[in-house]
Amino acid sequence: MDITRLTIHELTELLREGATTSIEITESVFKKIEAVEERVNAYITLTKDEAFKMAEKADKDIREGKAGALSGIPVAVKDNMCMKGVKTTCGSHILENFIPPYDATVVRKLKEAGAVITGKTNLDEFAMGSSTETSYFGVTRNPWDLERVPGGSSGGSAAAVASDECIAALGSDTGGSIRQPAAHCGVVGMKPTYGRISRYGLVAFASSLDQIGPITKDVEDCAIMMNGIAGYDANESTSVPEKVSDYRAFVSRDIEGWTVGIPKEYFIEGIDPEVLSSVNNAIKTMEALGAECREISLPHTEYCVAIYYIIAPSEASSNLARYDGVRYGFRQKGEEDLLDMYKTTRSSGFGAEVKRRIMIGTYALSSGYYDAYYKKASQVRMLLRNDFDEAFRTCDIILTPTTPTPAFTIGEKMDDPLQMYLSDIFTLSTNLAGVPGIVVPCGYTEGGLPIAVQFMASHFEEGKLIQAASAFEKNAGFARRRPEL
Ligand code: GLN
Numbered sequence: 001m002d003i004t005r006l007t008i009h010e011l012t013e014l015l016r017e018g019a020t021t022s023i024e025i026t027e028s029v030f031k032k033i034e035a036v037e038e039r040v041n042a043y044i045t046l047t048k049d050e051a052f053k054m055a056e057k058a059d060k061d062i063r064e065g066k067a068g069a070l071s072g073i074p075v076a077v078k079d080n081m082c083m084k085g086v087k088t089t090c091g092s093h094i095l096e097n098f099i100p101p102y103d104a105t106v107v108r109k110l111k112e113a114g115a116v117i118t119g120k121t122n123l124d125e126f127a128m129g130s131s132t133e134t135s136y137f138g139v140t141r142n143p144w145d146l147e148r149v150p151g152g153s154s155g156g157s158a159a160a161v162a163s164d165e166c167i168a169a170l171g172s173d174t175g176g177s178i179r180q181p182a183a184h185c186g187v188v189g190m191k192p193t194y195g196r197i198s199r200y201g202l203v204a205f206a207s208s209l210d211q212i213g214p215i216t217k218d219v220e221d222c223a224i225m226m227n228g229i230a231g232y233d234a235n236e237s238t239s240v241p242e243k244v245s246d247y248r249a250f251v252s253r254d255i256e257g258w259t260v261g262i263p264k265e266y267f268i269e270g271i272d273p274e275v276l277s278s279v280n281n282a283i284k285t286m287e288a289l290g291a292e293c294r295e296i297s298l299p300h301t302e303y304c305v306a307i308y309y310i311i312a313p314s315e316a317s318s319n320l321a322r323y324d325g326v327r328y329g330f331r332q333k334g335e336e337d338l339l340d341m342y343k344t345t346r347s348s349g350f351g352a353e354v355k356r357r358i359m360i361g362t363y364a365l366s367s368g369y370y371d372a373y374y375k376k377a378s379q380v381r382m383l384l385r386n387d388f389d390e391a392f393r394t395c396d397i398i399l400t401p402t403t404p405t406p407a408f409t410i411g412e413k414m415d416d417p418l419q420m421y422l423s424d425i426f427t428l429s430t431n432l433a434g435v436p437g438i439v440v441p442c443g444y445t446e447g448g449l450p451i452a453v454q455f456m457a458s459h460f461e462e463g464k465l466i467q468a469a470s471a472f473e474k475n476a477g478f479a480r481r482r483p484e485l
Helices: 008-017 022-040 048-063 105-112 155-162 179-185 219-229 273-288 301-322 338-349 352-365 371-394 417-422 428-433 462-476
Strands: 043-046 074-078 116-121 168-173 188-191 211-216 259-263 292-296 397-401 437-444 450-456
Touching: 008 022, 008 219, 022 043, 022 048, 022 074, 022 116, 043 155, 048 116, 074 105, 074 155, 105 116, 105 219, 116 155, 155 168, 155 179, 155 211, 168 179, 168 188, 168 219, 179 188, 179 437, 179 450, 188 219, 188 462, 211 219, 219 437, 219 462, 259 273, 259 371, 273 292, 273 397, 273 437, 273 450, 273 462, 301 352, 301 371, 301 417, 301 428, 352 371, 371 397, 371 428, 397 462, 437 462, 450 462
Parallel strands: 074 116, 074 168, 259 292, 259 397
Antiparallel strands: 043 116, 168 211, 188 211, 188 437, 397 450, 437 450
């Protein structure tokens, strides 16, 4: 048996029975990494030594009856979350050698729950992108087809889970960066409600949109990871002191009598026919499970891409001002004066996409334009949020496609930013509205590429998402497929 193929809940069972040890699991995962990483490139940094120390401690805790919810389980972390003493690069030249002196809250929580951290995964530079191609550390390849992108920006985390180079992973999602790569890699990904999970120690991209979440092999594992990382954090001013449910309790409950909203704005021209037919089949599965699927409208959907590409770059331009060669990471040497040092450090430290965002954002925030762009976008964002509030008055959840197409080929969209931006057309809205979303495999193309359905729920209703996604997963018949590498 290849134990790297198992889920958190299965491995936890084996650990509990004494049928395996965390050391054994960790060894298997690092063997898998050795075998496939050269082809996949899911990681920027491996933390093998730390991992074995954590595994040893987990085994001891398990023996002494002190096991945590993730004891002994190998988990990978996207490389925009700080881990004390380990490089945190954000996929950027400018942070190539940055070693944070502290743990992000989520990393601390993983450690406290007993997880074994295997390393830091690849991402689009500063999480800006949908393909992992803008990483300074090279593209990650899709384990289902090595000529294709894994999606992005959490492409490394999604590819690592899909290729069994870890058992579960953390990603971050500003406009789709957990869900789009999870969809392209045939795994489960959740973006929780804004404020549900602490962003302390997550390197900021767009602070009003960023949220951390799990990428896992199945829905039950997603619930287990959420139990481990969710909750209020006094270190983070936007984290919300809302009660955290036991998400695992929502697994395997039925959805009989639920109302599922199908927003007509998400079924537009240009969706790949295989994606469309798989998502239509997902609707039929929900009906077969006793839910009533009904057409709804989210009338401001057409503005999502426009609003996002004002708000996200504006916030990014402000957040990224701190990388000037003085306090963090890379500094261009040999410059005459401070201004020159700033200029050359930033010019050579950032890649093309990050510079594009900084320029768009600086423009949108500049005096005289602020009202016309950022302020206007924020107002339309409220209308979009109202659309969701309205919809959730009558619907338990909303069902949509996750992406308009399956994973595209490497290089295909790199010269066409607009096409790249459109790959998040169905995922941006939840970040703008702050609501949670989950994606689950709902089919495969004839060529064998995964397709995912997305469920959205009202603020802090992650439990409902787990319930719907787990009922769907158990009945749709696409769970647990793995690529052959
Ligand atoms: N692809 C989107 C962007 O480039 C979303 C990225 C993300 O969610 N981090 O901004």
